[in-house]
Amino acid sequence: MASIHKHGISRWIAYSPPVAWTVRQLRELLIGALRQGPIPQHVAFVMDGNRRFAREHHIETVEGHNMGFEALARILEVCYKAGVKVVTIYAFSIENFKRSKHEVDALMELAKLKLVQLAEHGALLDRYGASIRILGNRELVKPDVIEAIDRAVSITAHNKRAILNVCFPYTSRDEITTAIKSTVEQYSTPLDSLQTPSKRTFSESHITQQIRKQMLEEDTDGNSAPQESRSTSPSSLKDAKSVEGGRSSSATTAINSSDKDESYTTAPSYPDPETITAETLDEHMLTAGAPPLDLLIRTSGVERLSDFMLWQCHENTSIVFLKCLWPEFDLWQFLPVLVEWQWQKKKSQEQQKSRALSKAE
């Protein structure tokens, strides 16, 4: 916010009620105009530059974070008024615990204070129809902050129009690992024995036995037949997959798989791991259910992702790196980004159309 260094008359004018009112109307108007075009459904922000801002303006680091929070409030208002469904913000990285204790504590206090305040205004949040979700590793947060988090989350949980994802303490690798872990846990919990017959009419071991019988009867060369049997037994399919992953040599897995098949009949039945897809992992990510990330904005000119939304943003997301620091970020910086996004969206739609047309011809 440049207002820190603004003096006398211009400052007085800027704060005078009529000017403030006009600017507010102008903002509303611009947001309303933006709404007429396509609007990204899911926007993510990396709020970078609070500390540099504080350094440059000779204020306390903590004060810089406070200003950053104000910028966040402004931008959230713009986003929700413009019709963005999900906003994800990178509030605190697991790596941030490496910072000075004083700063970490102050950030935690800030988060707690704002969440408590927010919980006091549940009804106001209903106006925006926004619900809050905290994405991250809860084990790393102190219990009093957890309490504030849970309160804020539960108070807004019934809102469906918009979502604010606060990534707090979060890293993307942690998220992906947790997703993989929970998927593995889900797939390694035995199914109810009652469910299995309805799910699978054929017994795997029976099929394998049949094939073995056929193999014995047929007197073909020993090369092609075992391969056939391998591809039919599901557990060896997994092994084939792991060979693809370069984990073990094919010769040993073939032997292993036949060993395992015998025990398969007595062991509890599990869901087939082959049914795990990218969608399965997607559902185990912290952003499950949110629309795909359309736009990721990082301020302060640093051009890397810093372990944020890796899984979500590597497909079709527009990633924008801005030079301005986060506390300076406002509608006036956001507007060109949004307009450019709309422009690119329109252009890519046109391209797709012309491609489809040329293919049809």
Place this chain on the structure above:
Amino acid sequence: MASTGITKREELAFRRGVVNGKQLTAHEREQMLQPFLPPAPIEAAPLKSPKSPRLSQRTTAAPRPKPTPVRTVLHIVLHAVIAFVFSIFFRFRRSWRLFSYKVRGVLRHHHHTPEWIVNDVKNVEQLPKHISVVLEHRDDDEDQGTAGLEGLVQDACEIAAWTASAGIPLLSIYERTGVLKNYVPQLHAAIEKNLESYFGTRRRPTLTVKAPHTISYSPPGTPSTEPTENGATTSRPHLTVLLLSEHDGRATLVDLTVTLASMAQKSDIDPKQIDIPLINAELSDYVSSEPDLLVLFGPTVRLMGYPPWQLRLTEIFHLPDNKGVNYLVFRKALGMFGKAEFRVGK
């Protein structure tokens, strides 16, 4: 601040929670906020529950102007104007940038000489150990002469030569469809030929081309150290080119999950043992390590399915509005990387 449309009193109240030296209560704060709020949602009206007494306040609040037809027309017109003005601006900016890139590209060309490239990176404080580029398989060439597989190979050769000249040992080339992976020997030959045109037969760096899950390809005729005439072995620099595709991203993470799940089913592994170091070790051994620098040759930053796990702290470089592979992007990327600070979490 002028641009936010908030008065001094409100700003102070927001920042400190204080008005006229008095701490605000929750109720007072809400009163102050009333003029800034959007209209109450219509669908929320029947949701009124006795549990939250504050809901009654909302109905007594001053009615906000609803979007009238006049307002809507105004919005549409304004949107059209903004879209029009900006589209002109974007087009001009793109033309100007493309022009300036062309000029700079001609002025600072590498002349197919490694010495020029060495000179370009001489002043750079740090060089990446692993550089990665994203290439695009295009059907039409858009006057760049780089369409289809041939264009891809050509781009890959040039980039490999620049990388070798700059002295970076590992280059990974990402191309979404993975078509290059089917032509590893051919690509090896092509890159080698291009390296020869840069370095000459004697000084040409040795080369390995590989793709995840395949044996690395370095043909028998190219030992890493070759005896020269006077008997001593030259230690020629070595370049490794790694080919990546979309499959090495999400699909590989899924493969890993499948393997882990089937291992867990056989009780070979406890799900609790799955942690970041394990996954990282698996992925960097079988796919690729984390690149230090990712260079995009496209006009905007779009990762197009680049392996997500590896991108953690990778510096991502692109020249806005740039089109196609050229040396300027490469040089600038190295320049930026040289200046970048790495403070993980700090």
